[in-house]
Amino acid sequence: MMLLGVSDLVKTFGEGDTATHVLRGLNLTLEKGQMAALLGPSGSGKSTLLTILGTLMQPTSGTHQMLGVDLTIASDAELTQFRNRHIGFVFQFHNLLPDFTALENVIFPTAIREGRETAAARTRGKELLTRMGLAGRINFASTKLSGGQKQRVAVARALMNAPELVLADEPTGNLDRASALQVMELIGQINRDEGTTFLISTHDEKIAATCSRQIVVGDGRVTG
Amino acid sequence: MLYALKFAGRYLTASKAQTALLVVGVAVGVFIFIFTSALIGGLAEFILSRTAGDMSHVTIEAEATDPALLITPPGTVLLVQEPSTETPELRAAISFLPLIEALPEVKAVSPQITGAGFLRRGTQVSQVSIIGLEPGRESAILDLDGYLVQGDARLRTGAVVLGRSLVEDMGLSLGQTVQLQSTDGIDAALTLTGIYQIGSGGGPDRRMAYVSLSTARTLFAMPQGVSRIEIKLFDIYAADGAALRIEGLTGLAAKSWTEDGAQLLEALKAQAQTGYFLKTFAMITIIIGVASALLLSTYRRRPEIGIMRAMGASRNFVVAVFVLQGALIGVMGGLLGAGVGYLALLPFPTREAFRSGTLPMDITQGSYDLAIILTVIGAVAASILPARAAARVDPVTAIGQ
Structure with a gap:
């Protein structure tokens, strides 16, 4: 069952002689429950594609649909709401909120939606952190956690609203091998248990090998 | 709003020294406002009590009646009235x-x-x-x-x-x-x-x-x-x-004191206007201080704003976080400035005890509530520009920083 699809996706930065064509008519579909790796050399358009799929940026042209919604015609407020409910993000540098605890970071997407930190959100946040092996770090300040722990908090945060799609941009790029494998194992487990769709951008062939599908991007198009 | 308030509070407590300096800065402005109000008000009270305070404000006075002209001779008549x-x-x-x-x-x-x-x-x-x-x-x-x-x-x-x-x-x-x-x-x-x-x-x-x-x-x-x-x-x-x-x-025929006391009235008005100017400058200082501090905070927190936006925080939420920071600074600075202002005015004699040679500070004319309200409004107004700037942060660029 199709979760999202983009067709003839074009993204150009700048105009005229200085125009940079990052995506050149890219076509891609993702099925629900897939765990896909996005591969390609630097500058191939992987990050731009993730940004567009995450509704943080609009394409120059082409269509972008997810869960049957045409996201290219949605307003900023609609995209913000859609992103909050249906998409989770894991960044290379964890990007936690430094003045908040691990639990506060995890429940942030739900608290934003609810307008406050509910007891139910706290319970789910604790469950997710426990699942990530961070039961003893729930109330730790995010700045006090190690790199691997921070990234696991970031994964828990991405899963907080039980999104259909999690976009991960080099989630293990800043971790040592052991931590990287631990994070990928957790992601794989969630994919299997909850059917969450993952699209993971990576340079690491070993990480890509843990995914059920490999998508290769080159010169702004899907090449394999 | 409650959640945005938590963020505003957390951001302020995260940089305690910076927040303390900012609150003290605002409090100094409020202190000047209150001190000026008490001084200008007390001075006006003192001048009034020494001039118009002891005189009639409205006077009904009998007018000397002109003698009635009992004859109407033709031509020009020269009348000589004897002093009465x-x-x-x-x-x-x-x-x-x-x-x-x-x-x-x-x-x-x-x-x-x-x-x-x-x-x-x-x-x-x-x-x-x-x-x-x-x-x-x-x-x-x-x-x-x-x-x-x-x-x-x-x-x-x-x-x-x-x-x-x-x-x-x-x-x-x-x-x-x-x-x-x-x-x-x-x-x-x-x-x-x-x-x-x-x-x-x-x-x-x-x-x-x-x-x-x-x-x-x-x-x-x-x-x-x-x-x-x-x-x-x-x-x-x-x-x-x-x-x-x-x-x-x-x-x-009732006559107001202002008919003969126009100069005094003008002087009092000029004095009051001086007070308004000083108070306005104090408010402008507060607004500039809060706005510049929050603009810096906005710049420093760009990556976090980007993350919030990526996680689904609306622009309004970001605006609320920064406006509430301004409001909290205004409330804290306002209360601190008003409290210190009140304590500083306590040693001065009451308006009933004003004497020549002393500074006629009137503690009752400190305009404490007005100072706090205006400070909060000013701080909120000052935070709107940084808040709007924060809401416009592009999450993609900010996260990449």
């Missing part, structure tokens, strides 16, 4: 006293008989203005009780209260008898029962002789009526409107 010593009289005005007293803006009413006269003791003679007041209303307009340095201000029949300079010039002492003669040529032997001192030996202490209304009736041969009615108001600046209202109600 007759005191003009308000006959029916007394009946309006209860009506005037009942007006809400009226604080006190004093019916008076005034005129010129001579004070004699042996061979010494001094020219004086005689003011006949109703017993019990001696301090209705001029605070005779407050200026009394010896004796009693109560004006009984046969009593006279004189200024200290006049008493010293004539070598008088309490209990002595003096002769007071009106310009109508009527004499009265009066006992000196009180001595007042208004200034430092100037005019009022040398020129005025206060007697009872009944004594004045005898001196000016005025068995009924009065020569003037002096009215004191709760709000001195309402005198023009009150004069018009009294005129409308009584049909008597």
Whole structure:
């Protein structure tokens, strides 16, 4: 069952002689429950594609649909709401909120939606952190956690609203091998248990090998 | 909003030193605002109490009547009016006293008989203005009780209260008898029962002789009526409107103090405007301080704003976080500045105890609530620009930083 699809996706930065064509008519579909790796050399358009799929940026042209919604015609407020409910993000540098605890970071997407930190959100946040092996770090300040722990908090945060799609941009790029494998194992487990769709951008062939599908991007198009 | 408040509070407590400096900066502005309010207000109060405070705010005065022309000869007529010593009289005005007293803006009413006269003791003679007041209303307009340095201000029949300079010039002492003669040529032997001192030996202490209304009736041969009615108001600046209202109600010509005191009024207005300027500058300082601090905070927190936006925080949420920071700074700075301002004003004498040579700070005119409200409004207004800048942060660029 199709979760999202983009067709003839074009993204150009700048105009005229200085125009940079990052995506050149890219076509891609993702099925629900897939765990896909996005591969390609630097500058191939992987990050731009993730940004567009995450509704943080609009394409120059082409269509972008997810869960049957045409996201290219949605307003900023609609995209913000859609992103909050249906998409989770894991960044290379964890990007936690430094003045908040691990639990506060995890429940942030739900608290934003609810307008406050509910007891139910706290319970789910604790469950997710426990699942990530961070039961003893729930109330730790995010700045006090190690790199691997921070990234696991970031994964828990991405899963907080039980999104259909999690976009991960080099989630293990800043971790040592052991931590990287631990994070990928957790992601794989969630994919299997909850059917969450993952699209993971990576340079690491070993990480890509843990995914059920490999998508290769080159010169702004899907090449394999 | 509650969640945005948590973020605002957390951001402020995360940089304690910076927040403390910012709050102190705002508090200094509020302190200046309050200090200026108390000083300008106290100064105005002091000036008013020393000038218009002791005078009638609205006066109904009998006008000298022109002699009627009984013949109308043809051609040009030259009329020569002989100087008259007759005191003009308000006959029916007394009946309006209860009506005037009942007006809400009226604080006190004093019916008076005034005129010129001579004070004699042996061979010494001094020219004086005689003011006949109703017993019990001696301090209705001029605070005779407050200026009394010896004796009693109560004006009984046969009593006279004189200024200290006049008493010293004539070598008088309490209990002595003096002769007071009106310009109508009527004499009265009066006992000196009180001595007042208004200034430092100037005019009022040398020129005025206060007697009872009944004594004045005898001196000016005025068995009924009065020569003037002096009215004191709760709000001195309402005198023009009150004069018009009294005129409308009584049909008597009522004159506001502003007709003769325009210069004083102008000076007071100019002083008040100076205060407004100083307070405005204090507010501008607060706004600039808060705006610049929050702009810096916005820049420093760009990556976090980007993450929030990526996680689904709306632009309104980001705006709320920064506006609430401004509001919290305003509330804390406002309360701190108001509290310190109040404590700083405590050692100054109260408005009732103002004396020459002291700084007339009026603690009751600190405008504390206004200062806090304006500070919060100013801080919120100052935070709008940084908040809007924060809401415009592009999450893709910010996260990449």
